[in-house]
């Protein structure tokens with residue numbers, strides 16, 4: 617799948633937004649190694665702080681379906697912005713932990729502008745995952 621095709625998936629994911637408070641829909645799409653594409657949209661709440669961004673919706677959905685970091689090939693994110701959308705700080709922290717370090721991340725807008733990046737560029741000098749003990 618090309619980056620343009622994955623961006624189209626993110627645009628389709630954006631249609632599933634629930635954003636009556638901001639009226640700003642965001643879509644994200646994850647391409648998995650088995651060819652599956654997982655969509656995420658921003659889902660808002662009247663208690664604004666409980667809203668979930670598209671990026672986290674997509675990643676939490678993937679993990680909830682049993683996928684892990686190593687299953688992810690690429691991620692695309694889109695919104696109705698002049699320049700390619702820029703993920704919020706909270707999402708960068710989550711992406712840092714749940715995406716492989718070299719995963720191509722395609723930031724885009726609805727007009728076909730695409731900026732390719734990686735998590736290290738979005739979140740330099742990050743607080744990384746702590747060691748977990750095996751249960």
Ligand code: THU
Pocket residue numbers: 635638640641642657658659660667668669670671701702703704707
């Ligand atoms: N939002 C995302 O879903 N992803 C981003 O990268 C930026 C912001 C959402 C949060 C909120 O629902 C709306 O966009 C406006 O901030």
